[in-house]
Amino acid sequence: MSVTPAAIRHAEDLADFVAASPSSFHAAAEVARRLQDAGFTGLEETDAWPAQPGGRFFIVRDGAAIAWIVPAAATATTAVHVLGAHNDSPxxxxxxxxxxxxxxxxxxxxxxxxxxxxxxxxxxxxxxxxxxxxxxxxxxxxxxxxxxxxxxxxxxxxxxxxxxxxxxxxxxxxxxxxxxxxxxxxxxxxxxxxxxxxxxxxxxxxxxxxxSARGVVFGKDDAFFASGRLDDLASVHAAVVALIDAADGFDGEHIAMLAAFDHEEIGSETRSGAAGPILSDVIARIRDGLGADAQDAHRAMAASWCLSSDVGHSVHPNFAGRHDPVVQPLLGSGPILKINANQRYATDAVGAAAWAGWCEAADVTSQEFVSNNDVPCGSTIGPITAGRLGIRTVDVGIPILSMHSARELAGVADLHALSRVAGTFFTS
The missing domain is CATH 2.30.250.10 (Aminopeptidase i, Domain 2)
Structure with missing residues (x-):
């Protein structure tokens, strides 16, 4: 994928985002600041929430932030498209x-x-x-x-x-x-x-x-972006940019939602993590505002999607044997669809087909990722969210090198491409 001026601007904005987000709490606050500047309304969980369709809102709970756009034509059975990511890093x-x-x-x-x-x-x-x-x-x-x-x-x-x-x-x-x-x-x-x-x-x-070092674009043809906390602020930033872009004149047939959780790196089982109640709490309160009964809520969830976005491994030129010998995603060649036979990633055939459609609509080339059988596979919030909510979930992300390093390496083109697919996911 070629590196366009728009992709470089996106990477430079990501550098600003990471610099403002040295902790999960700062990241949640930066998400809130950007959304508020874009016209989103911050809600307190202790207050009553708006009961009518329409509007753009967000909440912050500890180091997590959830934002959503409710279309004016929303009903009790309107589905939700939620892009999930996480704010914490090792x-x-x-x-x-x-x-x-x-x-x-x-x-x-x-x-x-x-x-x-x-x-x-x-x-x-x-x-x-x-x-x-x-x-x-x-x-x-x-x-x-x-x-x-x-x-x-x-x-x-x-x-x-x-x-x-x-x-x-x-x-x-x-x-x-x-x-x-x-x-x-x-x-x-x-x-x-x-x-x-x-x-x-x-x-x-x-x-x-x-x-403390700022993220930087470098390399031949400005192909590389190095920064701390790309796992997973790269996904959070891509989703925030896409949600803000989608907000003006939003006329989707579903509720567009970003869920940036805390504590993914330690298992997610906290009040602000994906294994906690925060996402189900927010969705339930939105449904209540739309007048949904239990039947309506189940119908809506059955039609909903979650895109679980987190980083994955690019093939490493010095350690190619650690990767699958055939499926070898390359940094700079597009976002990745993450697949695991044991459902450490939540992707299935139906989800893979949907991801292909969103990528095609965004004019983005995607790659597949699967682990070498001899190398244990990590996991994400995807299986947690699918298991807790019963929502159809697809695990995706961008390929990087140096995962869990204090400073990680991504492809400039991939960062921008992920945000474009996120925009299609929110609006299509």
Whole structure:
């Protein structure tokens, strides 16, 4: 696929999106900001919601965000087209009593979140970001900016490092953030200052590391885009752009919806994760506003679709044997349809046919992805959503390299193509 000026603009906007989204909570807030600027109305879950058809709305629950457009002609049996993705990424999450250090160094205590490539976090300037829960019941976002570094041991002090570097998850992952006495310093004071609050009023925190370097387009013919948190902000961003584009003059025969969940990297079984009630809660409240009874709700769901969008593996030029010998999607050659015989991905034949139709309508070429039988297959929110809601689900995404690295690699053309297919999914 050729890299068009529109694709480069999309990638540069993604760089802005990732820079504004160092944590799942920041990502949900950035989704909300963009939607509000586009005329969407934010709803509180504790309030009564509009009971008439029509309108564009969104909610934020912790690190998750759900947005939807209800057509003016919607009825009790109107189907929903929901594109699901996730806001979280693997990283290092701050522990209780987090300020540590020795021998003149200030460090922080962290716990491994999800399944990061630990060595990819070495020798990078890192941000610490997330939310602070305050004594008055408020919650504020905090972002340190470049503050942390996980320094690698010099080759002179361990001549065997190039033979296979392995980091101990407890002793080898505690970043430095300054020089001084840890009994006299407090990382939470730094985070409080970044949020404009008093550290003495902090009662709880959810803070995680993120790469501080900005996403960049590079390579021959501007083919590549490197950034932190492409898994899965690439999908979230593509869907937000597509939903905003679809909103003006929307006349679809279904409800168009984006569901950006939290906690996918650790199993999704939380109140803001795909295995929790958030999506079913929102759909049920929309149905209630449309006057649906139980029969209507079941009829509507039977006609609905979920597009579960997450990244997959591009064939790696140095490790081709880790991939299926025949099905080898290539970065830059289009979005992928993800298939697994054991339903680790939710795609089936009917879903594959529907995906082919949406791609054709968007004038986008798609690729297939399947794992090598000797390499365990990961999973996504797709099977979770299909199992919880009984909704027909298709697993898709873009191919990348360096998945779960602190900085991942995508194709510029793929990023834009995914958003175009998302637009067709929302409107067709």
């Amino acid at each position: 990283g290092l999450k701050l522990k209780p009593k987090p300020t540590t250090g020795s021998r003149g160094w200030l460090q922080i205590g962290v716990e491994v979140y999800g399944g990061p490539l630990l060595n990819s976090w070495l020798d990078r300037e890192l941000r610490l970001a997330g939310r602070l829960a305050m004594a008055d019941g408020s919650v504020v976002l905090a972002d340190s900016g470049p503050l942390l570094r996980l320094p690698q041991l010099a080759i002179h002090l361990d001549r065997q490092q190039n033979d296979g570097l392995s980091l101990d998850k407890q002793t080898g992952t505690q970043p430095v953030w300054g020089l001084g006495d840890p009994t006299q310093e407090d990382i939470l004071a730094v985070m409080a200052d970044s949020a404009g609050v008093d550290a003495a009023d902090i009662r709880g925190f959810d803070l995680i590391t993120a790469d």
